[in-house]
Amino acid sequence: MSADADLRAWLEARRTDIDGALERFLPSAPACPPRVGEAMRYSLFAGGKRLRPVLALASAEAAAAARGAAADSARALAMPVACALELIHTYSLVHDDLPAMDDDTLRRGRPTNHVVFGEGMAILAGDALLTEAFALIAREPQRGDDVADETVAVRKLRTLQIVADAAGPCGMVGGQAIDLEAAGTGRSVDGEGLRAMHARKTGALIRASALAGAVMAGADEAQLHAIQCYGDELGLAFQIVDDILDVEGASQDLGKTAGKDAAANKPTYPALYGLDASRAMAAACVERALEALRAKRLAGQLPAIAQWVIARTS
């Protein structure tokens, strides 16, 4: 099998695992009132790429493989945080689409959460997804196949902190706040400012996804450092490609409104550097991401995922 076909088969298997785990981990009625549960599921099962959970599982596998441990035990340890990351990503989209924020009515080809459930319920569904993410990391897994319970507890706590720091005001929410303020004031943003905003807004959670899987699988500090570099470069590449797709892509492929950034006069990589230079920047990020992995002999699906991130069309 080519690397590409291999990745595709692996991704399909992992996405099935992730969707099954999300279903299993999510609270349901009567403990969870039906309407808010419905609103949570509506956005969670809307055909996302599952990039963040996939990254967490791939880095767990890579960390395990580097010391000859089994991939499936490593994935089992990382699956709860993988799902938690998707809950957090989904909450951020739901809140981001609200009229008071980006005011988007289309997402992944369907009406946004607040269009279907109303603004109040969409706010609550986002709050619920975020809170449930932390409940999930604290609760699961209760133990690992070949890891002491105290070790699992310590890894969960560290993971929780990585994820919460990445999602909070010094990470993703902070990035959204900077973005919101810039849109309000119409101040122009330079390349440095754009990069700093995206490092928070999308980069922090992508980096945390790669790190969290590795922490749960017991990676050592040198491996974590390499995976952090990989995650940083991948996060930036992802955002540059997102900006390129917003210029080039058809709304149909993206499942969201294309050309929106330009229309909203938002700073983007193509606007600042042009399309060709932007493409070259994304490719250079991926090269550095791969180099960080090679230096610590980490592999598995991580290199192929980096290639996929820049080759994607949606």
Next chain:
Amino acid sequence: MSADADLRAWLEARRTDIDGALERFLPSAPACPPRVGEAMRYSLFAGGKRLRPVLALASAEAAAAARGAAADSARALAMPVACALELIHTYSLVHDDLPAMDDDTLRRGRPTNHVVFGEGMAILAGDALLTEAFALIAREPQRGDDVADETVAVRKLRTLQIVADAAGPCGMVGGQAIDLEAAGTGRSVDGEGLRAMHARKTGALIRASALAGAVMAGADEAQLHAIQCYGDELGLAFQIVDDILDVEGASQDLGKTAGKDAAANKPTYPALYGLDASRAMAAACVERALEALRAKRLAGQLPAIAQWVIARTS
């Protein structure tokens, strides 16, 4: 000193501790973008009662005292989660006040968060407060005076789960969702329904506050069970008194718009049972709360706090 004067002195000392700890624990610029940090602090330092953190500290002291341990070590263990509970309570107020929810412009005598910072930033400030709460419990305390590090880790994880479950869709957010739906459909709510909604909306976090402090201080299962009963009764008493104050209180004392529930045709205890029966119900709750404590010889400030909750005028 009378019990009342003793409580007042204790509360004053604890509130000073809590405000200092909140200041210390909150992220600041440049890691946290200034505007979102400002919006978080605006609602956090708006003169709240600090009931939830105070409860956490009181139950930590009570659990420690029951086995002859020192109050200050117990409080040090419980302080981070105490602060986290105030962050969560504050986030819930910020989101609850939004136009798409209760649409309130006055809170604790000041314009609500979205009136000052705009709706988008208020949503983000709430998201940030919630996320930071979990980051804080995962991070602090790093160790206890006389407790092994692994023990602290296990207690933090259990506390995290209690708090996240209480705040999430099966707890507080679920209660808000039920409330929002009821307001939208105009369906009438009976006594059972009202109690069930409030058990989630305010009860769950009050119960979690009492439990979290006791868990961090190392309470045993029998003590936790008693504190859970205490927390449940206290939560219900608190809500009944809140409803009574909404009928009786002046807006000035409350720092929020009085008579709002009746105007919005919201179900309340006085509306369903009358004022006298509501007062008797609150007093009966407190009686049962005190009984639960006595059965396990738990005391400290917990009994006085229960009395204060029904005697308060704001």
